[in-house]
Amino acid sequence: MKVSIITIVYNNAPCIESCIQSVLSQTYPNIEHVIIDGGSTDGTQAIIENYRSQVGYFISEKDKGLYNALNKGIKAATGDVIGILHSDDLFYETNTISKIVDAFKTSAADLVYANGMYVERNNIRHVKRVYKSKPFQKRYLNFGWIPLHTAIYVKKEIFQDCGLYDESYAIASDYDISIRWFQNPAIQKYFLNDWVVKMRLGGKSTTLKLQKKKSLEDLKIIKKYHLLGKVTLAYKILRKVKQYSLPKIKKY
Numbered sequence: 001m002k003v004s005i006i007t008i009v010y011n012n013a014p015c016i017e018s019c020i021q022s023v024l025s026q027t028y029p030n031i032e033h034v035i036i037d038g039g040s041t042d043g044t045q046a047i048i049e050n051y052r053s054q055v056g057y058f059i060s061e062k063d064k065g066l067y068n069a070l071n072k073g074i075k076a077a078t079g080d081v082i083g084i085l086h087s088d089d090l091f092y093e094t095n096t097i098s099k100i101v102d103a104f105k106t107s108a109a110d111l112v113y114a115n116g117m118y119v120e121r122n123n124i125r126h127v128k129r130v131y132k133s134k135p136f137q138k139r140y141l142n143f144g145w146i147p148l149h150t151a152i153y154v155k156k157e158i159f160q161d162c163g164l165y166d167e168s169y170a171i172a173s174d175y176d177i178s179i180r181w182f183q184n185p186a187i188q189k190y191f192l193n194d195w196v197v198k199m200r201l202g203g204k205s206t207t208l209k210l211q212k213k214k215s216l217e218d219l220k221i222i223k224k225y226h227l228l229g230k231v232t233l234a235y236k237i238l239r240k241v242k243q244y245s246l247p248k249i250k251k252y
Contacts, residue, residue, distance in 0.1 A: 001101050002030045004056070004079030004156070008069040009087035010038035013047060015200065020051050022090040028097040032056030034077050036069045067165035067173045074159050083153040088200040090124065092116075096196050100153050109190035110155050111181055116148040116197040117252060127252040128201055129243045135191045141182060142228045144236030149174040150197045158187060171210060172217035179225050 005023055009016050023033045035048055037060035045060050052058065057076045063069040074082060081104060085091065103112045118129035131148040134140075162180055165173040181187055215233060222232045246252075 001081060001104065002032060002079040003028065003081045003083065003097055003101065003153075004032045004034055004073075004077035005083055005085050005097075006034045006036070006070060006073035006077060007085050007087055008036045008038070008066065008073060009040065009044055009048075010069075011040045011042040011044060012087040013040070013043040016044050016087050017047050017050075019085060019087050019089060020048070020055070023085065024051070024054055025094050026091065026097045027095045028101060031097060032077065032079050034073045035059075036063070036073045036076075037061075038063045038069060065167065065170065067167045067169065071164045071167065074156075074164055077156065080156060081153050082156055082159065084150050085197070086150065086199070088121075088202065089150060090198045092195040092198055099192065099194055100196065103190055103192045104153075104155075107188075107190035109188045110158055111152065111187055111189045112154075112192055113147040113152045113189065114192040114194050114196040116151040116199060117195060118201050119198045121200045121202050124198055124200065127247045129240075130246045130252055131243055133191060133193075136182060136189050138183070141179060141225075142232055142235075144232050144234070144239050146175060146178050146182065146236075148197070148199075149178060150199060152178065152181075154181065154187075162187075169217050169221075171214045172221060175218055176221045176224070179221065179227075183225060 007019055023031060033055050034057040035055055037045060037048065039060055039062045048058055063072065100112055113133055115133055116131045117127050120126040120128055133147045158181065162184065166176050169176060218236060219233050223229060
């Protein structure tokens with residue numbers, strides 16, 4: 001089973017090398033790293049070029065935004081399974097992809113999802129937010145539940161059958177496509193109760209400045225999929241309070 005890891009990046013020279021090294025350090029042998037650069041001008045391209053022979057696919061050109069770049073990566077990917085690792089992010093451990101592949105094989109699922117965490121940008125040992133999941137029940141969607149997007153891995157045919165990211169959203173298309181998958185009873189889902197990703201705080205949708213815009217897009221998506229409107233949005237926001245509180249109570 002071949003796994004394609006898609007990384008999109010724009011002007012992130014401080015983090016892109018650790019992201020690439022995290023992929024290269026995986027013990028699973030059949031990984032294709034697809035890197036889509038938006039035409040960086042800060043030295044990001046030069047760093048990627050240093051690993052050119054070890055990267056499965058790399059292109060650098062201006063794109064139309066985050067989800068346009070992700071869609072480019074999906075179209076370029078040749079793996080059986082596709083996952084996302086943003087340029088700020090790292091795999092939780094070196095055998096993460098091996099665990100995900102084993103989950104696909106033992107469960108015969110179309111989609112495998114797991115747990116993830118957010119860490120301090122300049123100290124990845126300091127966990128700031130934990131994003132735990134659980135076995136899926138459709139009613140959870142009404143209460144703002146959705147797995148962390150970078151902890152979701154899907155077979156490539158899911159994109160072919162259900163469509164790509166909706167580029168009309170600037171910041172919440174990952175929520176849109178996740179609900180599309182989880183509402184679809186034809187997609188067999190499996191929960192891997194393990195940590196798979198460390199995400200540095202400070203990404204596109206984690207800054208306070210963009211939270212209002214994200215909530216407006218989230219509400220539009222919630223209505224689109226006939227969930228509980230502002231009730232679902234309120235639950236979704238409240239979940240973050242617990243996610244930020246847990247690392248203060250328990251060490252991760």
